[in-house]
Amino acid sequence: MDTYRRQYIKGAILIEGDKILEVDSSEALVAKAGPKCERVDLRGKWILPGLVNSHVHLSQQLGRGLGDDVSLLTWLHERIWPYESSMTEEDSYISSLLCGIEQIRSGVTTFAEPGGQFVDGMGRAVSELGIRGILARSTMDMGEGLPEKWREGTDEALEIQVANLERWNGRANGRIRVWFGLRTIFNNSDALIVRSKELADKYGVGVHMHVAEIKDEVEFSRATRGDTTVKHLESLGVLAENFLAVHTVWLTDEEIGIFAARGVKVSHNPAAAMRVLGFAKIPEMLDAGICVSLGTDGAPSNNRMTLVDEMWLATLIHKGRTLDPTVVPAEAVLSMVTREGARALQWNDQIGSLEAGKKADLVVVDPDTAAMLPMHDPVANMATSMRTENIQSVMCDGRWVYRDGKVQTVDEAAVIEEAKARACAIAERAGIRLPPRFNVQDSGGSARKS
Numbered sequence: 001m002d003t004y005r006r007q008y009i010k011g012a013i014l015i016e017g018d019k020i021l022e023v024d025s026s027e028a029l030v031a032k033a034g035p036k037c038e039r040v041d042l043r044g045k046w047i048l049p050g051l052v053n054s055h056v057h058l059s060q061q062l063g064r065g066l067g068d069d070v071s072l073l074t075w076l077h078e079r080i081w082p083y084e085s086s087m088t089e090e091d092s093y094i095s096s097l098l099c100g101i102e103q104i105r106s107g108v109t110t111f112a113e114p115g116g117q118f119v120d121g122m123g124r125a126v127s128e129l130g131i132r133g134i135l136a137r138s139t140m141d142m143g144e145g146l147p148e149k150w151r152e153g154t155d156e157a158l159e160i161q162v163a164n165l166e167r168w169n170g171r172a173n174g175r176i177r178v179w180f181g182l183r184t185i186f187n188n189s190d191a192l193i194v195r196s197k198e199l200a201d202k203y204g205v206g207v208h209m210h211v212a213e214i215k216d217e218v219e220f221s222r223a224t225r226g227d228t229t230v231k232h233l234e235s236l237g238v239l240a241e242n243f244l245a246v247h248t249v250w251l252t253d254e255e256i257g258i259f260a261a262r263g264v265k266v267s268h269n270p271a272a273a274m275r276v277l278g279f280a281k282i283p284e285m286l287d288a289g290i291c292v293s294l295g296t297d298g299a300p301s302n303n304r305m306t307l308v309d310e311m312w313l314a315t316l317i318h319k320g321r322t323l324d325p326t327v328v329p330a331e332a333v334l335s336m337v338t339r340e341g342a343r344a345l346q347w348n349d350q351i352g353s354l355e356a357g358k359k360a361d362l363v364v365v366d367p368d369t370a371a372m373l374p375m376h377d378p379v380a381n382m383a384t385s386m387r388t389e390n391i392q393s394v395m396c397d398g399r400w401v402y403r404d405g406k407v408q409t410v411d412e413a414a415v416i417e418e419a420k421a422r423a424c425a426i427a428e429r430a431g432i433r434l435p436p437r438f439n440v441q442d443s444g445g446s447a448r449k450s
């Protein structure tokens, strides 16, 4: 994924500490590496840069299954807001660890989190997981139906974010960064939007916002602000290179032009967008030269927090929408989760490709499974037939965080046990009761409870 799109058939990567020193033929580098250099033989495997998930809600991981087959308003007001507002910082920490494990197992070494309530809990989790994360606090200073404990003024919302940034930005050997989070135009005043962008510029970070996700949102913006979400954001002067717009499903051609002119970055979340009934105009955005990355969104919006599955969807759905089998080819999708993902997160000076001077973030793919072989067209296979189980090992910052199918940094079994207990407890506290789908026969055993 370097500038020249070089693909080595018998390649090697020379790593020192957290950095890639050189990428070349195996023959050349074996001769160059000194006798003390540890050699890892990966014959028959494929090495990719660490994948970048540009939109994933760490704190929603324990809410998986709370939002299936319901309208967006039910999803938000009766399920997700009660759930998220009933979480403690410790819940957020365990949710982040569980989500992080799913990220690692699917080859993700860097992600951007649009905003949970507890940046401290998420920060602790990212430190321990050993991967990179851009964190934000979910910020809402207005809107209907908000839980009481979330009501706060614009000043307060900004002060908390600045304090989070000063506490966490650059921590964990630079693996943690902090951005400004804006939830949606439903819940953000113009003052909050403008001042978040000003502060992001001041601190040299970015702004992460859900934009034009559903049709109702664009209509709400028109009714309350006098124009569509994108055109309103444009009139506020906040659309710029450090603005990451997520979903961007309901964009007009004119608005795609605005994004291209301003250098706005897009996070495309195919599964989550389909859940709320939309298809982002990704072929048109790519044609316009917009930087498009890929994200999973949160567990209650998609259910599979794996970029491997999003890649497969991204190669398919636009062909169906446009009736053109040549749009959004596999190599473009592979770029979205590597080079373009790194650009979207303003981190492309250090990650997103395997080349000298960049951080040693990589994924080892073992293609030898019935589901992935044969490798007639390996680049297409990575995007269309690779499964999570083909990811054999993952390195981040020069350290193996996943090796030969085992997470190296945290105790996966312990996290799973703790997560199960906490997920039930949060739903209980939030008073969320899902209607039964089938005729449940309760034998009175404890097995039914969860």
Ligand SMILES: [Zn+2]
Binding pocket: 055, 057, 114, 210, 246, 297, 298
């Ligand atoms: Zn989201």
